[in-house]
Each structure stands twice: as structure tokens, then as C-alpha cells.
Amino acid sequence: MIIDCHGHYTTAPPALAAWRERQIAALAGSAAAPSPAGLRISDDELRESVEPNQLRMMDERGIDVTVFSPRASFMAHHVGDFRTSAAWAALCNELCHRVAGLYPERFVPAAMLPQSPGVDPATCVPELTRCVEEYGAVAVNLNPDPSGGHWTAPPLTDRSWYPLYEKLVEYDVPAMVHVSTSVNPAFHTTGAHYLNADTTAFMQLVQGDLFADFPTLRLVLPHGGGAVPYHWGRFRGLAMALGQPPLEEHVLGNVFFDTCVYHQPGIDLLLDVVPARNVLFASEMIGAVRDVDPCTGHHFDDTRRYVEASALSAEQVAAVREHNARSVYPRLDALLKRQGR
């Protein structure tokens, strides 16, 4: 079985974006706030949005199951206030839940959180609870920078994040650390902000001692961990200089990297320096890079090819493609077992 732990609903029916536009217009005072009940999307529209897109590509690539969360760049936590994010997250999470309900063997929901800049992360606990208990969410996406590229939030090791971690630990649910769109003109969203955030989060974890307080918390760093594996020697040396234990002891019991690295040499490096047990198969398709690589004739984001062409043993490939995800996402494993898989 192949589990893709990083998929977003990037192809949601246009009515969702139209609703969001009305919500943003209302914030500017130029329209009335739209009602959540006013968003009407039929099951057929949902099917039409994924069957020729994610589902087709999953079939073509042999991906059995995708952990499916709202579109990352559309989370846009910087917009409005907590109420804005709460209404928006509720709608987006419901849609992923509905897609998973239509294809229960192909999509498993993960939730976005109603974060807002400067707002206590504890306010996100009710939506987290709702998504896990009512929707069967097996993971959440946690934005370390709800400001959208201004980086005004404290590091992930700050105690203000602890109420979220407590709930994640209670549910045994991992968080993928994933920013949203950048409104800072210095940072291109998918070409800089995403990668910077992954690097930044890792270094925050190296500096701090979060997993002493939450020994069972699991965080997934997307996009292959940003710059981290490429600079593994730097991070090992910085941990030494900071008086921290080696990375293997200090963070690798709790931190995992996905395989959203879109060329063979990058995947080879990732799998060379990061232990295979810390790597989770993912493609983030249909996402930031949608074209066919003219050098290979295959999609840049067809990461299965790279993983299978790597130097990993068959056993390690199976761990990366399936078994690691089952242990990092226990609620996904339980669901698959209930399905007899």
C-alpha cells in the first residue's frame, strides 16, 4: 500500500473561493458577511473536482490513500480575525470530510486550524476536537506563522502553543507544520515561504526542548524539511554548539520529513541523511509544481518514482510508503485496519 501523507484540496469547486471572496469583501465593509449555510456544493460537484484530478493521478501513480487537508495557501490565517478563520476553517474542513466520505478508501481527512495572528492558539482546540471526533481527522496542519510571512508568532517551543500539543497528544494525532500564503513581497509563497518555514521550525525544535515536555508529540515537516537535510551537517554542528543532544536523540523521535522534493538528487540526499524511519511518502499533488519535467518526461511531483529509484532497500521503501505513516498517524492505521487493509 502507498499512503500519501500530504495532499490538499487544491481543486475545490469554485463556489468555495467565491464564498471566501465574499467573506473578505465583508471584512472590508463592502458587502454583508456570507452565511456558512449559503455555501452549497453538491456531492456531484465534489466528485467532479477530485475524480479527474487527485483521484486520477493517484490511480496513475498507484497511490492508495491520501491524507487530505484544505488547500494550504488558502488557509490565509492573516485574513480578518479569529471569527473569520473559524468560519473559513469550518467550511474547508467540512469539505475535506465530505470528500473522504465519498471515497473512504482513498481520502482520509486532516484539518486546518482557525489560527489568527496574535490570537491564543488555545482557541483552535474546539475545531481540532470537532474535526477529530466528528470528521475522523487523522492529523492537523499547524501554521507556525499565521501572519502570512511577517513571522510575528513566537517559536513553536513557546508555551502558548502547548494547549494544542496537549490535545494532539491526547488524541495521538500528529501535526504537519505548514504555513499558508505569503503576503510579504519578499517571500514567494511556494518558492521561499514554504521552504523557509520548514527550516525555521526545525531549528526552533533544535534550539528548544519541546519533546521533553511532549515525548509522544509528532510533527511532520513537509517539503522534505526545507533546507534541513541539505544542511544536515550544519544542524548537527549547531546542536553541538548549543549543547543539545545529537539530532537523533533530540528531535528524531518526534520529527518526520515528507518526500515532497521534486527531483531525484534531492530525494537521494533526503534518504541518505535522514533515517528511513523518519521519512513519510508524500507528493503534495496537485500543488505548487504541476508541470512535467522536460528532463524526465514525468511530473515533477511524481515523487514515487524518485523514492523507488533511490538506494533504499525494499523493506525501507515499504516503511517510507506505508508503515511509517501507519505509526505516525495511528488513527489512519486504525481506519485502514477497520477497512481490512
Place this chain on the structure above:
Amino acid sequence: MIIDCHGHYTTAPPALAAWRERQIAALAGSAAAPSPAGLRISDDELRESVEPNQLRMMDERGIDVTVFSPRASFMAHHVGDFRTSAAWAALCNELCHRVAGLYPERFVPAAMLPQSPGVDPATCVPELTRCVEEYGAVAVNLNPDPSGGHWTAPPLTDRSWYPLYEKLVEYDVPAMVHVSTSVNPAFHTTGAHYLNADTTAFMQLVQGDLFADFPTLRLVLPHGGGAVPYHWGRFRGLAMALGQPPLEEHVLGNVFFDTCVYHQPGIDLLLDVVPARNVLFASEMIGAVRDVDPCTGHHFDDTRRYVEASALSAEQVAAVREHNARSVYPRLDALLKRQGR
């Protein structure tokens, strides 16, 4: 010959830091501003600061020449205003010039600029001019984020930077794109901010079309280009999605990567995906990572070992170690030739 294009004066005599502390105290109103003439450092003190440090390690590692600029994390352009940075840059640049004067075959000066957040980069032209014409600076360090981690400056493709580029082109002098210390608690200076800045700058250049306006401008991205080579496929795909030419045509005529990547797999990746003509030998020692790697028994930042153990041909190694630097830094080449080297 081995040329290290990335060295900072991290071991300057303590009187320099003490002067800076007085300057900062004066900004807070708690002391009188120190006079630049009040900084007295003898030639012997300069010798004592580099002979047991950079020079010793250059000898041990067989590095002939280092392009030597003020300590990057101490540039701290966020402190005070333009006058603050102007006084500080003048002192720091003078010290690198004096070290180069004491060891003219070993150190060649590069300049920091008196940048200040929100201040027109054109204000840096006089110091650039002074350092090139009077001190023989062969390069400058250009900070894409003078705010120190708040990223309030426009992208490097913005026209406000053009007066600097015009002067660099006139002098045929490259700029290394190098941030300074982070005062944003989200970003560890050397473990996140430096790498993020390299990635961010590259993506700004991919998005824009700077080299159409400055076809002979050369920018060096330190720290192996941050996350860029590891995500080369992503950047190639993003360039396609943005309708830009392939990276080779669009930026690789003007952008160069140093080898400050502190482990063998990272250097192997860099040299695998980036053409050898775009890679410049560097170690940034004595810098962010000073320890011995317990896995190899050698210093993490002893990058010569990695380059020589890579798959490059002898000719390519010579290009990375010497010839590329001579062509990217023509004033360095001219100096070496005057020295009969």
C-alpha cells in the same frame, strides 16, 4: 591555488565589540556616542587575532587566499539609523583592509555596506566606492533584509536597489547576498535566517528579470544557496509555471553558489545539480559551525575535503577552487596576477 570566497572577520580584537556596545548605548541615550578615532587597534593585535585562527586554519587546510569581510552577524543593520551603520561599516571595513594589508597574499578585502531599514540603498554607494577605490575591495556583502529578520525590504529585483547594482557593474565587482543577525525570535540566525535568506533571494531572482537590466551583474549566494539545490526540481518547475526561461538561461549566467555546506552528501548534491562553473569554494570559517564532526574526525566547516571527495573531475575541482572565483571576482584575479600568481 585555493581561494575561499567567504570569510568573515569573526575574531576581531575585543575593542571592536566594545566600541559597538558604546555606540548602541549612545543610541539608547545612556552614554555619549563613541568617536571612530577612539577605536585603537594595533597591527600586532590584528596579527594576534588572525594568526592563531583563520590563518592557522588556512595553512592547515591549504587555503591560499580568503576574501575577507566584516563579521556578518555583527553587521546588524537594524541597529540605529544610516549614520549608525555608516560609522560602524567604515570601522569594520577599515579593519578588514588593514588585515589584508598585513597579509596581502592571504586576505583580500570585501566590504559590508552601511544599510539601514527603510533607507534608500543608494546611500551605500559612497562607502562602496571608498572600499573599492581606496581599500581594493573585490566584493561587497549585500543584505536583502536590513531589518534583521522582519523582512521589510522590497525584493532584490526592486528598482530601489538599482543604484547599487549600477556601481557594482561599473566596478565589475560581485555582491554576496548575506543577511546579518536575526532579531526575530522565530529565526535562529545561522540555523534559519541565513539559509532562508539564500532561498528567498534566489526565488526573488527567479520571479523577476533583474539580469535583463544588468546582464553583467554577479550575485553569490552563500551557504550553498540555502534550500535551493536540494529543491532544484521545485525551482525548475516554478520557473516553468511562472513562464520564465530555464534556470540555466534565466539566472545561472549571473548567480553563483558557495560551498558552505557542512557535510559530504550536501556538497555532493550541490555539485550534482548546479553546474561546476557556478560553484565557488568557500568555508565561512571561523564561523557558525566550529566543532569537529564526531562522525568524520574533521571540522564540519572543512569543506575542501568534501569538494575533493566529490565526483567532480580534477578540472572541475580546479574551477571550483580557483578559476571560477577569478572570473566572478575580476579584481581579485587582477590582484593575484599583479602578485605573479
